[in-house]
Amino acid sequence: MNTPPEFEPGVTLPTALVSEALCFVWRDDKILARAVDPPELPTLADVMRLGIEGARHYLGRYRGVDCVAFRVDADSAEPAGWQWRGLRSLFLRLPDALLAIAGRAYQVTEWDRSHRFCGRCGTEMRHKPDERAKQCPACGHVVYPRVSPAMMVLVTRGRELLLARANRFPNAMYSALAGFVEPGESIEDCVHREVREEVGIEVKDLKYFASQSWPFPHSLMIAFTAEYASGEARPCDAEIVDVKWFSLDALPQLPGPVSISRKLIDATVARLART
Structure with missing residues (x-):
């Protein structure tokens, strides 16, 4: 979106x-x-x-x-x-x-x-007339609509894709890895940390793919591809049920076409198929 x-x-x-x-x-x-x-x-x-x-x-x-x-x-x-x-x-x-x-x-x-009330002093907030923001009339605290940046990364190993199934996914759907950015991190830091925490491997050669607003409820998905560097892929996080390497001609059930995850997977499959 x-x-x-x-x-x-x-x-x-x-x-x-x-x-x-x-x-x-x-x-x-x-x-x-x-x-x-x-x-x-x-x-x-x-x-x-x-x-x-x-x-x-x-x-x-x-x-x-x-x-x-x-x-x-x-x-x-x-x-x-x-x-x-x-x-x-x-x-x-x-x-x-x-x-x-x-x-x-x-x-x-x-x-x-x-955000009806001020997070600092509890006073009812007022809309600012000139921008999408609210301001506290008592202490002046200003708040803006919340946007939560999150990385998504599709890891490749030759002509294989690393896809994971989270416990919240329906049926047997697999997707690229994803996770929210923590305070003090760059988006690249987040990619390396999340991949390590979720599936126990290291990656290299990050390449930006695209971004997408994802209002469930207020995420900004920032998608990359990366190459496998080292380690054995395995579920290392309670949210991950399974993780596997898939060949291009044997892909599992994938997310719907509206999501950036599907666009990332489709574009990567098309690119690798030409090599």
Whole structure:
């Protein structure tokens, strides 16, 4: 999920919104979608007709149309003809651009919900008018939407890929290694540490691949490839159930095509197949 080319980010809510404005209505971690095939997101006209009330956050404009995030109460009912859907359930069901904006909307609304009060003095926070931030009126403490950087790395050994299965993965899915950056680390430091901690090997020749916003709930995935250097791959972390070297023609079940992990694996397989 990346910023769509035709999306212009914004912060300040316009004084007037047209009825065609796109609305991203979140109830906790579920988004409101019309119960049709394929699903549709509501417009401002739909939101007003349904009587939806909640905190509004301006996101910007997509193809000239204003985009607004709503956060409603956790006990908000499901309107007739609409559903509260997990964002993952809309993968490949909504256009990629709308998925990306929906992910942005979730991160903004979740930040708003979880940062209502100052972490220093407990005073209720106020939104800053000129940027996506909140400021404490008592002590001046400023907070911004939380973004958690995480590395992802696909390790190769000749024409083999090292893939792991985490205990949270469905069925027999395998993926590249991943982990969050710790304070004081560079992203490269994190790659070496996580690989060592999770599967017990050393890697070399790190190469940047791409990054992706991943709103589950607020990760920024930064993906690399690396070459095997030494050690015996084995599960060394409680989260890792299995780790194996796979040849290009015998790959296991892989993540879905929306995730950067699948893009990283597919691109690496294509590159190695040409060698």
